[in-house]
Amino acid sequence: MIDAALLTDILGNYLYALKFVAMLTAVLLIVSGVDDLFIDLVYWLRRGWRALTVYRRHERAGFDLLQTSAEKPLAIMVPAWQETGVVGPMAELAASTLDYENYHIFVGTYPNDSDTQAEVEAVCRRFPNVHKVVCARPGPTSKADCLNNILDAILQFERDAKLEFAGFVLHDAEDVISAQELRLFNYLVERKDLIQVPVYPFERRWNHFTSMHYLDEFTELHGKDLVVREALAGQVPSAGVGTCFSRRAMLALLEDGDGIAFDVRSLTEDYDIGFRLKARGMLEIFVRYPVWDGESGRRRFARSRIQASVVCVREYFPDTLGAAVRQKARWIIGIVYQGYRTHRWSTSAIVNYFLWRDRRGGIANFVSFAAVLIFGQMALLWLVQQLWPAAPRFLSIFEQDPWFRAVLAINFVLMCNRIFQRLFFVAGYYGPTQALLAIPRLAWGALINFLANCRAIRQIVQQGDPRRVAWDKTTHDFPSVDGVQRTRRPLGEILVEQGALSRESLDRALAEPVPGLRLGSRLVHDGLVSAAQLAAAVAEQNEVPAEDIEPYAPTQALLSTVPHDLLLRYGVLPLREEGTTLVLASESGIDPVSLAALARRLRRPVRYVIAHRGQVVVNTRHLLAGGADPRSELHEWADSTGAAARTVDSLWRRYVSMQVSLGELLMSLGHVQPTAFRALMLRFGGSVQLGEFLVDNRVISADVLHRALALQEHLQPTLRAVLERAADPAPLIEGGAA
The missing domain is CATH 3.30.300.160 (Type II secretion system, protein E, N-terminal domain)
Structure with a gap:
């Protein structure tokens, strides 16, 4: 049996060790807390100032403003590795909900992923604005590599279709795109080079803490932190989804990378691009654009109808501990460790400050988890003392240093502020129930971030260099549309x-x-x-x-x-x-x-x-x-020949059925791709003839138009020609005729 004195010594030594760990953790928490407090103060001061000045002089921009810009062609880039059952519903939902038409979705697939390819092909047959891209190398490669293959296909499509996309939009296959997102990008893309909208995770059941902790983090990050970052530094990191790059920005990325826009060695190529474009002097914006009409929608307590109506991306995040740890480890490696190797400290103090905030996660995740463990142990010791009056005063060891008590008091105030900020922003979008559940999810989130940090460090040690860590894909869920995969039969x-x-x-x-x-x-x-x-x-x-x-x-x-x-x-x-x-x-x-x-x-x-x-x-x-009605000639012919009504009707139908539109003829000859023709027709207003429009826009040459019109005249006979051949049962056009 262990001696009581030995137990006392062991417990005493443990408590002294815990005291010093607690002191170090408390000091680090103050540094982190003051850092966050600065962001909070800037946000609230800025928000108050804008409420008292800007919004008193001007009404909030809303839905109507987005309708004023003519639709420019936009390309949506979607990497897809083993995304069976996801791509189809995404295209279906986009087609039925997006308040935009002039867009094309390019889905990057892999040669060794036949299931995803088959699904994308089925989607392409039904949606002419969806295009399948097959990457050069078997998957899974990095997301950046897939995006580079998609971009190559887009540029080839531009050359074939003789059009230029004004914006390039990043999305994942599981994203639910806001109805007004493309209109917002269309409105801003001529003035901004990187446009980022918020990401708001979908809710699951209340006890799904793993998935729902993303809800807490993204709501505060995209409700406050990125707003301040853009206001102070003019630099916005892409979230990898809901990001639009201007054509000018994409060409600059291609120039910087010698033809390769996205860094294939980076696990967070989206984060990297924000700094590259900022270094080129390009304009970046994080935009929270509400499209609430001011009337619809039932008000929920503590939920802001304006904030909850912002244009954003919705998606489900990982719901298992292992998947969340893998995803966050990839983010930590890309932002903290690869980011440090790629982006050294700059000459701008403001930019350096936000670089520090990005990289502090390498330490802060350990500190936050240590704080949770220490707080748990101290709570347990306090409970023992309350339930066992004769027990030693374990906590007295923390009462001997006045400065430490002051540090704890400051941390308590900072912690209360952190909880308030989290509650406020979560409630603003999701309502009070999720806000209250965010409090216990703080501890669960700290555990996930700690495990992700451990995994990230282990992977880096195994590879010897953060740039060698392989891409670790996250599996995705997608909200059900109707459960039916439709396709077009030949x-x-x-x-x-x-x-x-x-x-x-x-x-x-x-x-x-x-x-x-x-x-x-x-x-x-x-x-x-x-x-x-x-x-x-x-x-x-x-x-x-x-x-x-x-x-x-x-x-x-x-x-x-x-x-x-x-x-x-x-x-x-x-x-x-x-x-x-x-x-x-x-x-x-x-x-x-x-x-x-x-x-x-x-x-x-x-x-x-x-x-x-x-x-x-x-x-x-x-x-x-x-x-004149061309049927008058037919009736005159019938009167002169005594043809029966049935014959007259048959000849009219023959004449009508042999008409050929110029668009069909040009597509059949290969001068215009069907998907490109659809995009071109969005710009055709009918003020001139279609042929003139195509020549003016350099889609076809005048010579091609001349030959096409001659062929059209040959293929579609006049009514007089039909009447002259009325007695000849042979077809008017022989198979293979020119």
Whole structure:
């Protein structure tokens, strides 16, 4: 049995050791606490000053201001390694919620990740503004390497499409993008080179402390700290998501890296870029932009409706201890250890101050965890003394030094301030319940950060250099959209399945294409399928109905409900109104992004049906250009020949079905990519002819336009030509004809 005196000696020595550790920890906590207090004071003084001056003279900018800028093309860059089940819902949600149309999503995949590639391909078939990029090397490489591959593909797309993206946006596959985010970037991108919006994690159940501690940290960091950083230093670190780089910034990064924009040796390439651009004298902004209309939304106690409506990125963060430790260890290595090797102390005292704040985590994480352990032990000793009156006064050892008691008192005040700041910012976005739960999550967060620091140091020691540590990917969750993965079936396969076309005829048509005609048009021109059969197949492909439209069916009153530029841009025709819903006709499928954009522009629900080939083109040409009704010539011919009404109708349908739009012809010939043509049409207002617009914008040359118009005239016969060949059952265009 252990002697009581020995136990007393051991306990005494332990308490003295604890005392000195507590003293050192308390001093370090004061340094950290005063550092944080400075940020708090600057924030609140700045906020008060702006409330008394700026916002008394000017109203807060809101939703309407973002609508004033014409949509510039934006490229969204999404690295994807083993993201099955994530990319599809992201594109689906973006198409249905983003109040923007002129954007393209480029998804970086890997040659050894076939599952993700297959999902991205399915998404690309349904969303023409989503593009698959396959990285040169097998994965997983670093996120920076994947981004470099994506950027190469974007620049190649620009050359092929003859357009330039105004902004390059970073997102992860699991991000839920705010409806107004792209409009905000569009508004700022000509004046700012790095634009960062806040990140607010999604809530989980109250007891998911691991995931929810991210909520606490990001809310305060992106509610206060980065606001002060941008105000004092004019430098903003990218969060890796919700970041937009101007074209000028991206070209500068490519120039600095000798053609490589993102540092492949860095685990936090987003953090690195903020300093690189600042060194180039470029302008960076962290923007908290509320889009609350001032009326909607039920007020919750302690929750700010303005702050809770800021444009931001939402996502789920890791929910297991191991995943959180891996992710944070990567951040610590990249920011603290790699960052020190890459970005030495600068000549700017303000920038150095924020570099210190970035790097202090290498020490502060250990100090915070030590403080939690010491506080726990002291609380336990106090409880023993309360429950056991005869026990030795263990805590008396901490009462012998007045200066230490003063240090503890200061730390207590600083700790109360820290808790208040955390409560205030968490409550402002998430409400009072999450704010109260943030208090116990402080201790859990300290444990995660401590373990992450230990892991980071262990990895660096194993590799011998922080720059050699490999990228450690975090698994992602994504909010459910509807659980259905939709894809587009090939048109030819649908026609064969419906019995409208034989397999042999399909194979022959695919092997012998007609220049200027897509597959469906070729089949109709050759008489292999009827316009009605083609419409039925296109309708099934897009999961919408097909309808046979009467010639010049829309009334002028109905046409006036849709601006003419929208008719030309989307190739649609208004058919009728069903309550508040406007029914449109189109000869091809309308992608979800365009359909949502139409609904926003028209400010009413819309749906569409598939018309027979040529019906929308002929109706639009006549209704917009005016002039004589071409059917009058047909009726004169019928009167002179005594042709039956059925014959007249058949000839009219033949004439209509053989019309070819200039856009289809140019895409079929390869002069314009379909995805690029869609982006170009967003800028086409209809004030000039489409051919002139394409030549003026240097998409095609005047010579190409001349030859395309000549081919269009050859492919689409006049009504007179149709009547002259009325007795000839052979197709007007032979397969393979020029």
